[in-house]
Amino acid sequence: MLQILEGLSRVEHLSVCAMATALSCAVFAGLSLSQGIDGKTGARGTAVLCPNLRSMELRVVCVEPKDYKDQTHCALTLLAQRITCGIQAIRITTDAWNSVSPSELSLEDIWWESLEESPEEIQLTEEQQEELDLMEDSKEYLFRLVNAAKISGVGVLENNSQHVQCSIVRNYVDRFNEKECTLVYPAAL
Numbered sequence: 001m002l003q004i005l006e007g008l009s010r011v012e013h014l015s016v017c018a019m020a021t022a023l024s025c026a027v028f029a030g031l032s033l034s035q036g037i038d039g040k041t042g043a044r045g046t047a048v049l050c051p052n053l054r055s056m057e058l059r060v061v062c063v064e065p066k067d068y069k070d071q072t073h074c075a076l077t078l079l080a081q082r083i084t085c086g087i088q089a090i091r092i093t094t095d096a097w098n099s100v101s102p103s104e105l106s107l108e109d110i111w112w113e114s115l116e117e118s119p120e121e122i123q124l125t126e127e128q129q130e131e132l133d134l135m136e137d138s139k140e141y142l143f144r145l146v147n148a149a150k151i152s153g154v155g156v157l158e159n160n161s162q163h164v165q166c167s168i169v170r171n172y173v174d175r176f177n178e179k180e181c182t183l184v185y186p187a188a189l
Helices: 002-006 025-031 065-084 102-117 126-149 167-171
Strands: 012-019 053-059 087-096 099-102 154-161 177-186
Touching: 002 025, 012 025, 065 099, 065 126, 065 177, 087 099, 099 126, 126 154
Parallel strands: 012 053, 053 087
Antiparallel strands: 087 177, 099 177, 154 177
């Protein structure tokens, strides 16, 4: 990915969807700017990838759930540095911030089932519960860091995911939705 992006020095609008192994924190660092665009050097002293960007949309898929902290730090660093240098729009989505919530149908079913004598319960394995807990931790971590960073104009959008990763959602598709979070600038995007 780094080699591909190195050849795009004049691109103004970039949209990339790739696996975490390709769209890694090293690529995020290459897309980040250090002191400013004038030096044309990136966060680690290397040439800045795509120095003339006016808008950027990145989607990272197949992220290891345990890597959510690294993904969050890399994304916020990239976001902050590009905003400082005048980028007009950024959207960053990663599977690392996905979470699970009851579907609207499920909420209605739960209400009806509460009126019955023996509601059907979903029994989660310990592994599934750990997966849910890790997903919730990653989402809370994202919101906590975004709030702490106090980067003007940055927001987090939460939508139903089109790329379901969670086994619980796949197994109980009528009961749960997988939600994805997207970092956006400006927040009205």
